[in-house]
Amino acid sequence: MVLAVIPARYGSTRFPGKPLASLHGKPMIQQVYEQVAKAKRVDEVVVATDDDRIIDAVERAGGTALLTSATARSGTERAAEVARARNASVIINVQGDEPLIHPDMVDQLAEFLQRHPAVPMASLMTPLRNPADLTNPNVVKVVVDRDGFALYFSRAPIPFERQHASTSARPHGWYKHIGIYGYQRHFLLQFPSLPPTPLEQSEQLEQLRALEHGYKVKLLETVHDSIGVDTPEDLKRVETLLARVS
Numbered sequence: 001m002v003l004a005v006i007p008a009r010y011g012s013t014r015f016p017g018k019p020l021a022s023l024h025g026k027p028m029i030q031q032v033y034e035q036v037a038k039a040k041r042v043d044e045v046v047v048a049t050d051d052d053r054i055i056d057a058v059e060r061a062g063g064t065a066l067l068t069s070a071t072a073r074s075g076t077e078r079a080a081e082v083a084r085a086r087n088a089s090v091i092i093n094v095q096g097d098e099p100l101i102h103p104d105m106v107d108q109l110a111e112f113l114q115r116h117p118a119v120p121m122a123s124l125m126t127p128l129r130n131p132a133d134l135t136n137p138n139v140v141k142v143v144v145d146r147d148g149f150a151l152y153f154s155r156a157p158i159p160f161e162r163q164h165a166s167t168s169a170r171p172h173g174w175y176k177h178i179g180i181y182g183y184q185r186h187f188l189l190q191f192p193s194l195p196p197t198p199l200e201q202s203e204q205l206e207q208l209r210a211l212e213h214g215y216k217v218k219l220l221e222t223v224h225d226s227i228g229v230d231t232p233e234d235l236k237r238v239e240t241l242l243a244r245v246s
Helices: 028-037 052-060 075-084 103-115 131-135 185-193 198-203 207-212 232-245
Strands: 002-008 044-049 065-067 090-094 121-127 141-144 150-154 175-184 217-221
Touching (some): 002 075, 002 103, 028 044, 028 052, 028 090, 075 090, 075 185, 090 103, 090 185, 103 175, 175 185, 175 217, 198 207, 207 217
Parallel strands (some): 002 044, 002 090
Antiparallel strands (some): 121 175, 141 175
16 A cells, blocks of 8 residues: 655744645645645555644545644654554655645655565655756755665755856756655654754755665656745745646
């Protein structure tokens, strides 16, 4: 069984009430839920939240949402809490601020983890196409080894091209990390018990905790892209993109 969990926190320092922000005529969390629900390999989709208002919005749209513990420190902990009550062998964690997530991205992760049970965790990357994203700390970059396992995630431009230090040219050979994660059940349930790590705290990137504790994270390349909504300006950008395709 494949379970998709969408963590959605109402309180946000930069964008309070973000999951309920109107996007293309509906709450953003509904947009994310509907995209994930289109995935063919997912058996159940659950929004894991800290606020009854988000539950109401999801249920009004015909979805399933659960109120998770007030002590949950991250979306990963909320996903693990939902997973403990289910018997899914693979769990896909889709960030609640990724309204452009494509169903194929969810299916790509689910299929890989079902076929490779020895890989504890996987995620997605796509070529960095926008030069401005290279120096944007809200766009996470990733470098991988020859087998596609993550070497490092960073908000900084990585890798640094010493011979071509200018970032004014079109990004070449850089990869953007997309905020969707897949876990084998046993690893997701274990992850919250792993102590936070120095690089994780420095970059404020939870996935670095897995690397610092010696676990491998497989990165699959996708042809799709997504925009994480961190600010009201991001929301306007996504609104514009959705208007073009509607």
